[in-house]
Amino acid sequence: MRIYDTLEGRVRDFAPLDGKAARMYVCGVTPYAEAHVGHAMQAIVFDVVRRHLEHRGYVVRHVQNFTDIDDKLIDRANQEGAPVADLAERHIAAYFRLLEALNVRPAHHYPRATEQTPQMLEIIGGLVARGAAYAAAGDVYFRVTRAPGYGKLSRRSLEMMFAGARIEANAQKEHPMDFALWKAAKPGEPSWDSPWGPGRPGWHIECSAMALNYLGRTLDIHGGGQDLVFPHHENEIAQSEAFNDGQPLARFWMHNGMMLLGQEKMSKSIGNLVTIADALAAHSADALRHLILSSHYRSPVTYSDDLMAASGRAVARLRQALAVSGGAGAALDPDPHRARFLDAMDDDFSTPQALAALFDLARAVNRAAAEGGDVQAAQEALRTLGGEVIGFAFAEPQAAVDPGLARRIQDLVDRRARLRAERRFAEADAIRDELAAMNVSLTDSPQGAVWQLTQ
RNA sequence: GGCGACGUAGCCAAGUGGUUAAGGCGGGGGUCUGCAAAACCCCUAUUCGGCGGUUCGAAUCCGCCCGUCGCCUCCA
Incomplete structure (x- = not known):
């Protein structure tokens, strides 16, 4: 298996540090607002990474954090007049429900920043003791000039970043690029005791603490969105590697491309976003998964209703192939398709090519x-590769229909069947039109008509 | 301004030196069907943003140009 590593900027053979155990840490969300489809993209991309690793026999330990204390959370909580912890927990609960709806396999641990303060303080203390960090008026800053490789992940130097000239002055800092490990508490903010006084953790330190705590000094895979490369992951590397005497934080750095709306990156701060809930109100989770996986994970994906609808039709095609019945004739051998699929996935998770193999198999x-052939083994392969590895739920559209509506639809279908049997086609077709208006399509067969929702 | 990525059919999107340029959506024609739908078959890029260059050979490598996006500030 080969995986692109952002740090080295190339595809390399993947081998975990420890045999078949793959340790994967993925940066999660700051739960101050509703999750949007960009968050779904990150979740789905790394879900597929995990699923494929597991399909290939790796025992994955997957950890994803929640940044449940930060400026935006505090601001939003103040606006709402609610405690920060309540706001965070509400969004975390909603996020879990969305992950389930998206058919994302749950991580093994979802640590919250606020639960890791002892570990963070231990690292911060260690960094101060090593001279890699310093306290200033209740804050603690990382000393970037003491991190020799600073900028290696994002391929930039301190000098280059100065050229950007958008660095705000902060009298506390020795160097403008120094970043906060610990922030002194302001009045009314949630705070934790520390050797430097009450305060709260900086953004990056939680991930260093959690990764170390749950997975050890060196991760096999550290993932996140491309927008986290700088400064978040760069700073994680700086502090973790300073604390661990230079031992690499991760063997492979994986970054997914951004979800775009129109021509622009979807983001909470700009406000150009589509929430996952809105997307799932109009389209299936499989459609969203297909849209995301139809391009390579490092490329951007543009979200639109038309593309989602097209993806929905594409997945329906696979689902149809799972529903057909073969005969007792020659068995269809799925192995060539399976091999093509696995080769594509092994090559840096090339889901577009893997999906092409599934469509050919379908x-x-x-x-x-x-032709009356035996397709059971082939359907089994399609279900396994499409379901377990790619992660399609292949949910029958009827499953989402409430029982009352399903009964009304079935009554219409039955009435139409009687009319057809009497060759009263005009009346039967009128019922079909009526069903079509309800987004119900019919497929006639010798065994009778099967209906499904077109959305 | 610096760094990076990208520009392939009506749309989405693989392919990154050498047989007929994957796959999906859409469109056209046909088979099946009472008619449809689904499915299946055929067709839908002589050509890969533009111009040069390297090469026996380039969508794939190099240079320039045009266009788009991301990061450099919170962001998945």
Whole structure:
């Protein structure tokens, strides 16, 4: 298996530090607002990474954090007049529900920053003792000039960043690029005791603490969105490696591309976003997963209703192939398709090519079934690769229909069947039109009509 | 301004030196069907932003130009 490593800027053979145990840390969200489809992209991309690793026999330990204390959370909580912890927990609970709806396998641990303060303080203390950090008026800053490789992940130097000239002056800092490990508490803010007085953690330190605490000094995979490369991951590297005497924080750095809306990156601060809830109100989770996986994970994806609808139709095609019945004829051998699929996935998770293999397999299944061939093994392969590895739920659209509506639909379908049997086609077609207006499509077969929702 | 990525059919998107440029959506024609739908078959890029260059050979390498995006500040 080969994986692109942002740090080295190239695809390398993947081998975990410890045999078949793969330790994966993925940066999660700051739960101050509703999750949008960009967050879904990150979750789905790393879900597929995990699923494929597991399919290939790795025992994955997957940890994802929640940054449940930061400026925006505090601001938002003040606006709402609610405690920060309540606001965070509310959004965390909603996020978990969305992950489940998206068919994302849960991580093994979801540590919260506020639960890791002892570990963070231990690291901060260690960094101060080593001279890699310094206290100033209740804050503690990391000393970037003492991190020899600072900038290696994002390929930039301190001098280069100065050229950007948007660095705000902060009299406390020795160097403008020094970043906060610990922030002194302001009145009314949640705070924790520390050797430097009451305060709260800086943004980056939680990930260093959690990674070390749950997975050890060196991760096999550290993931996140491309927008975290700088400064978040750069700073994580600086502080973790300073604390661990230079031992690398991660063997592979993986970054997913950004979700765009129109021509721009979707983001909470600009406000150009589509929430996951809105996307799932109009489209299936499989459609969103297909849209995201139809391009390579390092490329951006543009979200639109039209593209989502097209993705929904594409997944329906795979689902149809799972539903056909073959015969007792020659068995269709799925192995060539499976091999093509796995080769693509092994090559830095090339989901577009893997999906192409699935669509070809689906066509082969449909064709073989029509000729009376035995397609069970092929359908099994399609279900495994599409379901377990890619993560499609292949949920029958009926499943989402409430029982009352389902009964009304079935009544119409039955009435139409009787009319057809009497060859009263005009009346039967009127019922079909009526169903179509309800977004219900019919497929007639010798065994009767099967209906499904078109959305 | 610095760094990085990208520009392939109506749309989305693989492919990164050498047979007919994957796959999906859409469109056209056909088979099946009472008619449809689904499915299947055929067609839908002589060409890969533009111009030069390297090479026996380039969408794939190099240079320049045009256009788009990301990061440099909170961000998945």
